[in-house]
Ligand SMILES: Nc1ncnc2c1ncn2[C@@H]1O[C@H](COP(=O)(O)OP(=O)(O)OP(=O)(O)O)[C@@H](O)[C@H]1O
């Protein structure tokens with residue numbers, strides 16, 4: 083086993099996706115060489131809460147095996163995604179006094195301990211405590227305060243907590259499939275890692291990841307994560323709307339959505355019709371494609387409206403880099419136009435590509451954003467700590483690495 087292998091595992095409601103990569107040895111150009119990808123249908127998640135461990139386990143096993151076969155390697159640990167509307171994000175501040183003249187690494191460690199010391203209910207656990215910025219004697223916006231003269235140091239951290247049962251079930255399914263969870267990463271943060279650039283995060287950007295059961299939002303400004311949310315709507319909601327709107331079974335509605343769905347009704351020729359099964363078996367009928375688009379547009383317009391309301395509520399209504407759409411649902415034609423209409427700002431599709439080489443083409447699809455982002459997250463951690471996805475470690479434990487291990 084090679085030490086620098088990384089595996090990202092995205093257990094979704096519709097699809098489980100795996101990306102296996104190798105961290106580039108050249109530390110001046112950190113990146114990930116994609117070696118293998120795997121995909122399997124999943125069916126044991128509802129809104130990202132595990133409802134059937136066996137089904138999840140099977141989809142993890144199948145997608146991991148496929149990726150390992152393609153890569154010609156085996157891994158034993160994975161960076162696994164976690165999502166669902168049980169996730170909560172908040173910001174916390176910590177303050178410490180500086181005994182010596184200069185701020186030392188120990189002071190940074192101390193201020194983090196203070197900032198993340200929030201009381202959690204017994205059914206919740208912390209999955210991230212991400213350092214955002216420091217304040218040195220009230221001077222804000224400091225990224226690296228080590229060595230600065232001060233009497234007071236403050237740290238702002240972004241805390242993410244989740245239901246203990248949700249994370250335990252993911253770990254259980256992964257263990258049963260024969261792997262271990264190296265770290266749980268919040269899905270929207272992983273997706274953002276894959277499809278947003280540092281420049282976009284600086285000037286302000288919101289990623290909207292449309293999955294099957296949920297739509298995830300991660301918004302950044304001044305290089306910091308400012309807002310994260312997980313809404314209980316997604317591609318499956320669109321399918322359910324089509325079931326009602328067209329009076330067809332779920333499987334037919336799903337096919338119609340993926341083959342003929344459009345996110346903006348006025349993009350469709352009003353004379354165009356598509357075949358649908360009729361009320362009597364063996365018979366078919368034709369339905370205006372515009373009607374299908376209308377049903378989809380209405381729901382997406384509502385979901386984008388909710389996201390816009392959230393962004394406004396968080397004071398993020400003027401994001402310089404606008405909106406980046408990703409996830410399986412972003413494959414709908416016309417979705418960029420609809421989002422432009424709702425948000426009145428620049429909108430683009432987000433596909434993983436930056437920092438990726440090797441078989442990067444295989445993940446060049448919006449639905450791979452989270453899995454690729456998890457692998458990239460792992461690559462970042464590897465660069466910091468020297469720990470990969472196999473039991474062989476290169477033993478390069480930096481102080482920061484040990485610190486991160488304690489915190490995450
Ligand atoms: N071409 C397409 N047109 C419309 N919808 C599509 C298309 N391709 C995929 N989808 C929809 O995208 C959804 C699957 O996306 P994705 O794989 O990102 O979800 P997931 O990760 O399994 O779900 P979640 O993240 O909500 O748990 C499904 O609802 C699917 O119907």
Ligand SMILES: [Mg+2]
Nearest residue numbers: 094095293452
């Ligand atoms: Mg997903």
